[in-house]
């Protein structure tokens with residue numbers, strides 16, 4: 001196990017109310033960086049009453065899904081020399097919706113071969129271990145559900161759904177490649193778009209509020225495989241921490257949120273998450 005100082009707060013013991021009330025009878029120092037799940041962390045996990053998790057592209061990296069901004073030794077999405085902020089943008093949707101469909105068709109093609117990895121599987125198991133458990137994801141790839149997670153708050157939508165631009169109804173659209181660009185709504189035959197949240201667009205109504213409530217209510221919040229630069233998703237670990245939750249980050253490298261985490265677990269999510277539920281020695 002490697003452990004080294006990263007932040008002055010590491011030298012102080014955390015004295016948050018949650019700790020002093022004795023909910024977690026273990027002492028985790030703020031700002032620790034670890035590269036394996038220690039007995040203390042397992043104890044913290046086992047003692048939690050309410051757990052919330054925010055995942056990002058890194059959780060699917062070991063399934064072979066490229067990330068958006070890299071990190072670890074993962075690939076980054078590239079397509080026709082254009083940047084993600086241009087391709088997945090409200091602006092392109094308004095000016096060239098056919099191109100946006102081509103971009104998502106390409107993405108869907110890659111995803112048809114992809115399966116959940118041990119990180120997704122572990123999170124599906126966690127859901128069954130806690131009475132109060134909320135899985136919030138920025139990912140649109142559906143891999144959490146494929147792994148068996150039952151309740152998933154998809155902040156940025158789902159790549160396998162389409163949304164009608166005329167009547168706004170959403171429907172499952174799994175054909176790949178798409179037969180018609182744009183695909184037509186099953187209810188009103190209007191043109192549909194991918195049911196995902198592009199840059200500059202609002203998140204689906206109610207979903208973020210549910211995520212925020214879970215973040216403010218939980219006593220343990222995990223932020224896993226995200227660079228934590230895209231808002232409002234990146235505000236959730238901050239809200240959790242402000243409400244007194246312990247914050248555990250799991251990432252291949254340090255991120256913008258590491259300074260706030262009680263513990264940053266550096267490594268691959270697929271190797272680290274199963275360690276929380278491994279058979280106790």
Ligand code: BJW
Pocket residue numbers: 055056057058059061062067068069070071072073074088138139140156196197198199200201202203224225226227228229230231232250251252253255267268269270
């Ligand atoms: C591993 C690993 C392994 C690798 N194990 N780890 C406040 C402040 C500043 C800006 C804003 C703000 N509020 C709003 C904004 C604007 C904007 C924004 O945040 N911009 C920032 C980039 C500056 N936000 C929005 O536009 C949002 N809408 C909004 O706020 O509406 C209100 C509004 C409307 C209009 C005007 C103003 C306000 C919407 C954001 C939607 C984001 N959509 C995307 C695309 C979805 C569709 C698609 O897939 O194409 O969502 S962008 C892209 O980034 C995608 C992701 O979900 C999202 C987050 O990325 P993520 O998951 O963090 O991935 P990476 O690649 O960045 O990180 C991977 C991490 O994994 C790395 O850290 C690696 O180290 C790690 N890793 N392998 C563990 N094996």
Ligand code: ZN
Pocket residue numbers: 164165166167168169185186187188189190
């Ligand atoms: Zn319609």
